[in-house]
Amino acid sequence: MNLASRQNAQTLIAIEMDKYRICQGAADLDGAWRALERAHIVAQPFFGPHWASHWQMAGFALALQDWREVAGQLFRLALVPLGSLTSRLPEGNTGRARVSAFKPMPVPADLAVAISPGDKQEQDR
Template sequence: MAATIETMLPRAAADPILHEQRRAFADARRIGDSAAAWKALEWEHIVAQPYMDAHLASHWRMLGYAVSQGDWRESGGQAFRLMLVPLGSLTGRLPIGNSGRARISAFRNMAIPDALAARIEQARVDTDLHGDRAN
């Protein structure tokens, strides 16, 4: 079986990372840092992918942000991805590391950014050490 974020990172460990990225997005948006906002949304997407509810929520946030920025290409891409999420979840066709952005193929595997990979590994270790509780 190929390793996926889900096999590497149980939901109990993913949730704190998802929360961190949502907070980073909100902070970046508040100060007008579009690059940091998109980075947080992309990292949230990478971690959320194996969990259909979180994956859908990440694309909703991306869609909302794209609309707020007047980025109609990105908005259209996010609307399309919202339709793909259930199919990808049901078939298991979820490309590892994919940023979720419209400019990237929805089917392309990508390298997980080093800093995020380190955070994922720490969450996995914390969960292994403490059971279902991630620190």
């Protein structure tokens, strides 16, 4: 992993987390989840940010009393170390409990452009 790609990812994650907080404050739950999902997509290649994205999702689900999502996030928190060790992270996966933790998904076009080639290579491993 190169430093530039990690810094780029951290910037993109921060942007999505800002969107999450704005949507959460405006009671836009769909927008808040969408921002968390996008932060997860960018964070996946990096152990700490990936784990933190699931922690944030779990906290949001808990606040909403969405017990299915809370359980799904706890499962994913347990999987993050294994996925990182084996480099088996499904590209584009949104990280939500409503989709398989193992299913690759399309990366939104604007994120695909924003993710540097170094970040993309980390995701492909």
